[in-house]
Amino acid sequence: MSISSYRSSVERLQREIAELRRQRDNEYAQQLRYQKDAHSVMSRLSSSSNISASSLQSYLRDLQNKQNSAHQHEKRVTDFERRIADKGAELNRNLGYLERELDNQRHQQEQADKRRRDDEKRHQQAISRELDKQLQAHREMSRSKFSIDLTTLPDKITVLFLGSNPLDQSALQLDEEARAIDRMVRQAEHRDAINFKTWWATRPQDLLQAINENNPTIVHFSGHGDEHGNLVFQGHQGESRLVTPEAISASLATVSESVDLVFFNACFSETQASLITNHIKAAIGMSDAVDDDVARVFAAQFYSSVGFGRSLQTAFEQARAALLLEGIGQDELPVLMTATEIDPAQIYFVTA
Known part of the structure; x- marks a missing residue:
């Protein structure tokens, strides 16, 4: 009983x-x-x-x-x-x-x-080890001949979150992803240096309009992608509208001077990321199907690290480590790509 x-x-x-x-x-x-x-x-x-x-x-x-x-x-x-x-x-x-x-x-x-308590202790130990690694990397970078003048960074950057979840697709928790990113940015050391903007029910024609209105440094697309590398935008009736990697690349080529990073948080978006780097400094994509938890945890930690003044390379690595710390795995799904002769370890978005 x-x-x-x-x-x-x-x-x-x-x-x-x-x-x-x-x-x-x-x-x-x-x-x-x-x-x-x-x-x-x-x-x-x-x-x-x-x-x-x-x-x-x-x-x-x-x-x-x-x-x-x-x-x-x-x-x-x-x-x-x-x-x-x-x-x-x-x-x-x-x-x-x-x-x-x-x-x-x-x-x-x-x-x-x-x-x-044991799990929390192991978690704290893992974080301490990761922080020690980052501190060592920071010291080595400060001695490097490739170190950059951080005073040239802008006072504030805009992260433009484009969400698309058509009615005829499986429902994604895009609002939870956006909420997690916003919360982590607000808790970051340089929270005031990041302006996080959201644009919902994104249609194909919204892409350039949203970028022109917000002049972002980072464009973040969150939604569905298919096995052919197409992104799934939303039509006028809420239906799916597929946009090819070539169309996305051609569109973003026109804004390459203002956008430094495009983050595709969608399934099978590695092709999109690869093409984008012909015009944009760096891009992040997913090599396979990705579930809501992976998308949310990876993105939230990535922008948290950016908010603490970490480089693009470090923020990417910490976001992958967060998937392991949360016990989610699939840390191999996100891929970081850069244009020729661009070192992601030398790309910073805010002043540390």
């Missing part, structure tokens, strides 16, 4: 015992009343000196009736006490079962708490 079942049994038995005690007390009160009446009859007999034979017989019958009634109630009292004792024994057994189950539950909770 479960803990709730034992608790229900205990509560039921307690109610039954309380009712039996009430009935026993009523019977005991009746017993005392008849005993008192019998005593009164005996007192009248003993105090009467002149009493007729018929009156004597009447007194004796009345005395006998009251004594019999008192005896019947006494028997009922004894029966109720026996039933109360039986119920009490059953209650004690159930209380024992309940205590045993509660002990088991406490033990299981203690074990779960210990496992959680």
Whole structure:
């Protein structure tokens, strides 16, 4: 039986015992009343000196009736006490079962708490190792002849999140991805240097319009992609509209001076990323199908690292590490591509 079942049994038995005690007390009160009446009859007999034979017989019958009634109630009292004792024994057994189950539950909770503490300790150790690696990389980079002047970076960049989830496709949790990115950016050291903008239900003709309106440094597309490398935009009626890698590449070639990175958080988008680097410094794509958790965790950590002043290469690597830390895996799906002679370790978006 479960803990709730034992608790229900205990509560039921307690109610039954309380009712039996009430009935026993009523019977005991009746017993005392008849005993008192019998005593009164005996007192009248003993105090009467002149009493007729018929009156004597009447007194004796009345005395006998009251004594019999008192005896019947006494028997009922004894029966109720026996039933109360039986119920009490059953209650004690159930209380024992309940205590045993509660002990088991406490033990299981203690074990779960210990496992959680151990997992948290391992998680913190992994983060510490990763931070040590990044610190070492930062020191080495500062000594490198390829180190750059971070004072030339813009005061603020815009990340443009383009979400497309047509009605005839499986539903994606794009809002959760955008919310996770926004939360991580807000918690970053250089939160004020990143302007995170969202554009929902994106249609093909929205691509250039959204970029022209927001002048982003990073364009982030989140949605569906097919096995041929096409991105799935939304039509006027909410239906799917496929856009080829060539069309995306040709469109973004016209904004290559303002956009430094295109992030395709969609299935089978590696082809898109590869073509984009003919015109844009860098691109991130997915080599295979990708689920919501991978997309959300990878993207959120990537922008968090950018917000802490990490390079494109480091932000990409930390985002892949986040998939391992969360126990999700599939860290091999995201791919980072750059234009010729572009070193992602030398690309920064905000001042560290």
